[in-house]
Amino acid sequence: MADIILNVEVRERTGTGGARATRREGKVPGVLYGGAKDPVAIAVKSNEFRKALYTGKLLGHLVTLKYGEETQPVIAKAVDMHPVTDEPWHFDLYRVDEHQQIRIAVPVHFRNADASPGLKRGGTLNVVLHEVELSCPAD
Template sequence: MNFVAFERAKQGTGASRRLRISGRTPGIVYGGSAEPQLIEVDHNALWHALKKEAFHSSVLDMELNGKTSKVLLRDVQYHPFKQLVLHIDFQRVDEKTKLHMKVPLHFSGAEESPAVKVDKCMVNPVVNELDVTCMPSDLPEFIAVDLSKLEKGTSLHLKDIKLPKGVSAVIRGNKQNPVLVSVVAPVVVVETPADAAPAADAKGKGKGKK
């Protein structure tokens, strides 16, 4: 994906406010050997781009002053209640340096799995994205996860999926093989027979006043 950025000459709260009123969003590009670069981006174009999953998880082509460079979206600040992007941060990409990114997981095949089709279980994703490291050229837009083999009484763990070539998962703490998807068995409701009324009530109805 690509987007166009412009140099931002002024900084500060007042300058940023005026920039937003004019339909631009202030931002910054940092990282690499160059100094941080103040930029501004067309707000409407940015707003629509942010709705696309790939804009958050892919290496982006940023056009600035007629030159194109590779960047990653690193942070977005939204207005608390208005449909307004207050500020955006990008990081320069070095083609020879590994990236650390969160990549979305795309689940499919759950409805065809024995757990759902035969045993009527519920399949619940525990996480929707995965921390990974890889070279920029190997960064996937998403990771496809096939759930068609899930069975009742099982869960899908990290080691059960095949990561794209060149991509490694980032493991934190003691969770060497975290659960990605859990399988929940259906709740069995035991109905009480209609004629199982308390004996005392039945006896009480037969008594009359003397």
């Protein structure tokens, strides 16, 4: 299913004060949306979340969310970073069914631009879109 497993805990306090208290405990606050269920305030250990984020597989991939013995597939929709320290500050996850159609923005990466004959002759690479929105099955 997914390579990344996030062990989460449910937060009791919500709002700014609850998020600050969560960060003081060394965790990253987040919210789990979607499905037929209500939104749930969650938290993940900061080092575990950073490891998942910096592998490059958190955004745009199906992730397994684990709470106790319960697991469910989710997809990360947004990760907010602190403007000064560049640490993960908040995240949003959405519940998905493995075969559900989803719309997701995928970043575009340009490879071997320096080897392009047109660029070698003095041309320029004009990047119009940095991401492409796709509609595809979640798995």
